[in-house]
Amino acid sequence: MTNPNNVDAGRLGILLNELRLPAIKLLWADFAEQADREGWPAARFLSAIAEHELAERDRRRIERHLSEARLPPGKTLDSFDFDAVPMISKAQIMAMTAGWQKAPTS
Template sequence: MKAPRITEAATRLADQARDAGWTHEDYLAAVLEREVSARNSSGARLRIRAAGFPAPKTLEDFDFDAQPTIRQQVAALASGGFLTEARNVVLLGPPGTGKTHLATALGVAAARHGHRVLFATATDWVTRLTDAHRAGKLPQELTRLRRYGLIIVDEVGYLPFEQDAANLFFQLVSSRYEHASLVLTSNLPFSGWGGVFGDQAVAAAMIDRIVHHADVLTLKGASYRLRGRGIDSLPSIRTTAGENES
């Protein structure tokens, strides 16, 4: 049966079953439950390892005291309900406010709920799609990626895209629209995405698909990396934060 945990648990649970007066059905259910639990745990570890996270992060490690306004929203998202509804999550805010941490933590939670996850920066996603396009395999790649319950796109807006790259990214978003979820992070408000993608029309169409079924969370404040260093802000934070609050 390829169920090694049954061998490990059978004797121990048999003693417990006799002492507690379990029925044979109760004993069998308890033994099988140990096997199922162990397999789920092992599968989650494999999914987390295969996701490509830059570093393991969990919601328990996140400093919600610095971002109290999003605590309840994140707690609701951690249940994984947005994945079954093919909803998206967008995390906006200045650098260093925890967007990548939250995106990773939601990805880890999704993997633990049984979903396949892939993580990469926006630039890396464009590179991957460009390679597939040049090989004449873009449709197959988009179809394959749609089998993942969650794709995480980190750092949208840190680097501008050429027109061809913007079109490829749009195809990724379109292919997942109402089929599977995206989590995106950006240091820019949506009003600044036109400059990133070099085309206001493409940016507007992309944002329309992303936010139609989405939870948009705005993180505020200075970078946690600067805490205790006597630096209040980075040059890029004041403008970005102001735009996010407008």
């Protein structure tokens, strides 16, 4: 006899592929096990895996944009030569980007 949990897990993998949710596909089993152990409500489990999916999408988006920008490694606003382009106001650019987080350095 086939274990219903194995059938559900296999079907879930296919569904997550179709829905294009790769982070959830990778993480759901571990989170489900933890949720079962700790007695999480369904909403907490769903929220946790959805947060990870969104974080992974943001990470991939930033990675894609950096790759498409073809900036030299280490290029930052701090290293930009504003004197070379006088029509760009350093004060205005710094004010616009004041709340931005700096990219983590490796």
